[in-house]
Amino acid sequence: MLCCDKEEAMSLKVNAKIVIVGCGISGIAAAHRLVKAGFHHVRIVEATARSGGRIKTGSLGDNIIEIGANWIHGPSEENPVFCLARQYGLLDPEALTPENQAMDIGGHPPWVPNVFTSSGRKLNIEDVAPAVEMFAELLEQSSEFQSQGGEPYASMGDFIRSEVRRQAAEKWKDVDAAAISTRLHVVSNLLKVECCVNGSHSMDDVGLGAFGLYKTLPGLDCTFPGGYEGLIKNLMSELPGGLVTYNQPVQCVHWSNTEKRENPVEIECEAGERITADHVIITVPLGYLKKHHSTLFRPPLPLHKLHSVQRLGFGTNNKIFVEFDSPWWDADCEVIYYLWEDEDAMVDQVPDIQRSWIKKLFGFTVLKPTERYGHILCGWIAGHESEYMETLSEQEVMQGVTQLIRRFTGNPTITPRRILRSQWFHDPWTCGSYTYPGRGCSLQDLENMMEPLPTKTSQAQPLQVLFAGEATHPCYYSTVHGALLSGWREADRLISHYSSISPSELPRSKL
Ligand SMILES: Cc1cc2nc3c(=O)[nH]c(=O)nc-3n(C[C@H](O)[C@H](O)[C@H](O)COP(=O)(O)OP(=O)(O)OC[C@H]3O[C@@H](n4cnc5c(N)ncnc54)[C@H](O)[C@@H]3O)c2cc1C
Incomplete structure (x- = not known):
């Protein structure tokens, strides 16, 4: 009996449908982790024609310039962006030296x-x-x-x-x-x-x-000589082809606060497509959330979460x-x-x-x-x-x-x-640059940002809507490493959910 439940839990994991909204570094990081852990039905839906979001390399004449993120802040062992960039061979030799990694500049x-x-x-x-x-x-x-x-x-x-x-x-x-x-x-x-x-x-x-x-992390800030987008390209090349749907803005995420049902989430795209899923990971920038939260979620965000979206700052x-x-x-x-x-x-x-x-x-x-x-x-x-x-x-x-x-x-x-x-404020999918703690903010606001829906008190299917992105990291908000870690965090939340799933938690249709 137990063995059968375990098998069922395993097949649930493999078959769980997960949609990630946004193909910035946090969405890519979440997809990476989930695919590696054996989830077969992972999909990213991205509003624009490109991956990377606020990591955006451009050119001026013959030169590479960074329109978005510029530096690895605190390039040292604790920084996963540094470790990945080193692994992919994207950094200058000086950035790799122990002296550079040990330098503590406090930001x-x-x-x-x-x-x-x-x-x-x-x-x-x-x-x-x-x-x-x-x-x-x-x-x-x-x-x-x-x-x-x-x-x-x-x-x-x-x-x-x-x-x-x-x-x-x-x-x-x-x-x-x-x-x-x-x-x-x-x-x-x-x-x-x-x-x-x-x-x-x-x-x-x-x-x-x-x-x-x-x-802050130790390490003297360094740049990517070939452009920050090299990191995106390397990560994307390790994901299965066709995992991302581009030019597909999501208009509304329908979730359920009350009942347990199969595929409890429906993602409604601007072009009309409706995608059903067990889980959706939202990685849209806080600026976008501030502007569109009232139409992006049905039912709307709970008040405590909405208040944190409003209290946290997102400027240009x-x-x-x-x-x-x-x-x-x-x-x-x-x-x-x-x-x-x-x-x-x-x-x-x-x-x-x-x-x-x-x-x-x-x-x-x-x-x-x-x-x-x-x-x-x-x-x-x-x-x-x-x-x-x-x-x-x-x-x-x-x-x-x-x-x-x-x-x-x-x-x-x-x-x-x-x-x-750059023109980050008028970018319709970003609406500004990055997150800062506004007046009256506390750690609780960042914790509210990362809290999945429905909240713990609900009887409905858990972990329907998860939240990643730089604005959800408790201490590295506004950075690439914060965004990356938040994507891994939400992937890990689902991975541990499926590894600890018990028969009583299986969706009603499976019992
Ligand atoms: C000018 C500037 C300089 C910066 N400099 C640095 C730096 O030097 N070092 C550093 O560490 N960080 C820096 N940052 C911050 C860093 O770029 C971000 O923290 C990080 O890239 C955010 O990643 P993310 O995945 O959270 O969000 P994003 O990269 O913004 O990804 C979100 C994605 O969601 C998509 N999206 C939005 N709405 C929808 C929708 N409705 N449907 C579908 N998709 C949608 C967007 O198109 C985007 O691709 C800088 C940012 C800016 C703007």
Whole structure:
């Protein structure tokens, strides 16, 4: 009898129909794990014509550029993206060295900067270092509020501004007014950098307590010399052909909160196709969920899950790649920062977005090595200013960037050869860039995000709708490794469900 049940459970596993919505890294990772574990009926349904989602490699002239994910954050043994990239031979030798893996940078690589002001001055490191150091210490301290369980300030932005004001009055009391003003403009610039790192409009939108939920891994961030999409291509080549249906947006997932029935989930596609399944793994971005949750689920998401979708932040961070015939920055420069001397001190929002959106661009990172990329800079701009930038023509963006560079360098002849920018906010299947913990968020919100439906209290068939994707990882949200781990996690949830299945849990039709 027991043997028969076991056999039945095994055949249930093999025959279980699993649909994954979204062919980004989390969907691919889930499919990989399930297929490897012996599930025969796994299918990915993807809205666009391509795999990879927010991993998207493009080109500017003859050069490879990353329109989406850029770095492996924390490339070391604990990072599965690093381990896979190493296994597939996708990394430069320096990234593989034990020294690189051991470097603990706490999420902020020690880049060599060039700093320019709006009056065309190039600053010395000594002019900016005190503010940079103070800012770095505050970021480190802010992580502690998570474990201390208190939020003495309204947001990360409020904390940083208040503490800089307090510490400046104490530590910089003998410094002259002009130098203090420069330091406060450095703080504005670093707040704009943090908006890009977090994908938020302002650091005033980022929760102080929850900021420390994000964990970094050791290792100096590295890139994929042949493009991040190499990782996608390698993973896809190991999946059975035909597993992905492209150009098939899912419109509604019908699940059951009340009854036990065979194939309890029905996935309704925009084109009209209806796919029945035992389980569906949803990997659509949080931005898409925020916009479409009310039509994407029938019945709708339970309130606690919906509130977490709303509370968690999902903002925009875009890149503007700019190519030049020759460099106008120092040979060793890795990042260029811009300080607006006409701005109020310590601001990370622009008052008149249409006229002054460019003020939100914190600066550029330099694509290295030069022998590989030539002279390409990558500009970074977050928030509503970035969303507005997406609506401009490429020509208008090029004009804005050219004026900016000419003004800050004092060199009116600098002319970019060409540019290319990302437009993640207006991407209908992403609706922004990545997740950050908004004000009032806690670990519970990320746990609610990953909770399957129906919830434990229901009598209906368990694990009908599962949730993966970067926004569901408790400490690596916003990253590729977080997304990948979330896909594995949900695959493992199904694998352990089927390995522990007991006769009482078999669907009614099978009893
Ligand atoms: C500008 C930018 C820079 C970044 N830089 C880094 C970095 O340097 N390092 C790093 O680790 N991370 C970075 N990230 C984040 C990283 O790219 C993401 O965390 C990760 O790729 C998300 O994977 P995912 O599978 O969760 O989602 P996605 O890759 O977004 O996949 C979701 C998929 O779902 C599809 N979809 C959406 N709606 C539907 C629907 N209705 N029906 C069917 N399919 C649908 C989408 O088309 C997409 O293919 C960056 C992201 C951006 C935007």
